[in-house]
Amino acid sequence: MARQAAQQLGADDMVLYLVDHEQRQLLPMPGPGAPPRESLAIEGTLAGRAFSMLGPFGGATDGGGARLWLPLLNGLERMGVAEVVTAAPVPDFSVAAFEAVASLLAELVITRSQYSDTIERIRRRAPMRLAAEMLRAQLPPLTFSTGHMIISGILEPCYDVGGDAFDYAVNGDIAHLALFDAVGHGSGGGMRAVMLASLALAAYRNARRDGFDLIATYHHIDTAVRDHDRRGLITGVLAELDQRTGRLRVISAGHPSGLVIRRGKVTTVLPTPTALPVTLGDRRPPVVAEEALEPGDDLLFYTDGIIEARSADGERFGTERLVDFTVRALADELPLPETARRLVHAILAYQDDRLQDDATVLMVRFLGPSTVQATWPHRD
Incomplete structure (x- = not known):
């Protein structure tokens, strides 16, 4: 054709x-x-x-x-x-x-x-392990734009994942975002982690499609995973972004904090934890943190495989490097999926392409309620 x-x-x-x-x-x-x-x-x-x-x-x-x-x-x-x-x-x-x-x-x-x-x-350039086959079939498209915001995610390694997953959906004015990191790596642990992550994804979508609010969604996921595997443990982030106003609401369940980048600087480190990891949610009520995004702001969520990556001499990649690289990439006015791609590849290069853990990022660019983009939006 x-x-x-x-x-x-x-x-x-x-x-x-x-x-x-x-x-x-x-x-x-x-x-x-x-x-x-x-x-x-x-x-x-x-x-x-x-x-x-x-x-x-x-x-x-x-x-x-x-x-x-x-x-x-x-x-x-x-x-x-x-x-x-x-x-x-x-x-x-x-x-x-x-x-x-x-x-x-x-x-x-x-x-x-x-x-x-x-x-x-x-x-495919290599055989894909069963755990990766299962999890990747459940992920949404890596990039999506509404004209008011852009969402872009990426997960490494591609062929042998350990339990990271992300999801999103846009319903009317509200964008729903989630990032999960299930405990367990290696061949046996990796399959268990993928099963936990798959259950968390399904419970998240089930709650979202039933119209649950953020707190009820957290409890729904927590109950579903605990009923299946009481000893399982999942950290994660659940977020909602109102495209009309830029109002961001976040629950961080024992997960690394998200970052808000504005005009080339990190202006907000979102509070964490505001809830216990999944399966421990019955021990303490979750708290929803709120942040007001401005047009042009970039939001970065990531799993601990990003900042805990280590070089050959054992030095951690760390939050400071993550911030520095992300700010420099955004200053180059790269499209958001390209920023995400280069960020994860920088993590891989830092440890000679040998990940000890999954490395996952979920990025959001808030363009503002009056922005209408027919093609790729570049920053002015």
Whole structure:
């Protein structure tokens, strides 16, 4: 379909590349008669720049022709890139037509992946352990935008998770956010942790869809997990953000504190803990903390695998490094999913790609009630 569309728009060819689960490589999607292609690194390539910056980038071919690289976006969820091959550079007035085709193809990649394993197999560069298979099937899309706010999350490692999970939903004016970290790692402990995290996710969605408030949602999750595994333990964050007003309400159940970043500085470290971890919720009532976000504010939630990552000589990554990196990335005006991707990759690089724990971030950018964005919102 991509190749047919390219010909109808006057191009010589179009090849789709899908991003791998670690978001390091762009992997060509084979098809009948498709020209041979090699995998491309996201770092240091025009294709990777189109993926990272969510926009078109052009270049030349070895034979004197031209290439146009376009991100494959389902909303703001990045699925990969499309390579458009032409005899001459695509004029600016024609780029929009190719972007429309790329958007449609991204939608088809999403929907068709529900009926076949072909796309999922392409995106994998290593065998996925059973625990990771179970948990990843339950996660929402990594990135979503309402025009008033952007949500972006990422979880590492991709192929062998230990119990981290996140979720979100936007119902009317209220955005619901959750981050969980179930205790238990390694092969046996990892499966137990995934079972606990899966139960917490299901209980969270069940409470949310029944219209429970934040405190009732916490108790619903706590009861559900305790009834299944009294010795299980899950730390987590439950939050609600009103898109009209910027009012943020948070319960931190024994979890690392969230950060509010405003105009390049951390203005608020959200209080923690305001509740006991899940399965201990019957021992002390939870407290809801409140914060007023301003348009342009960034909100960062993370699991302890981020700040507890250690270098080869044993030095912790720590909150200070986390803040410094996040502020610098935001100052570069990177799209929010790219900030999240680079943050987690920095954690991996810090410990030589050998995570001792899951490293998960959930980021939110509050754009404000009057903001209307048809494309990616850059900060002024």
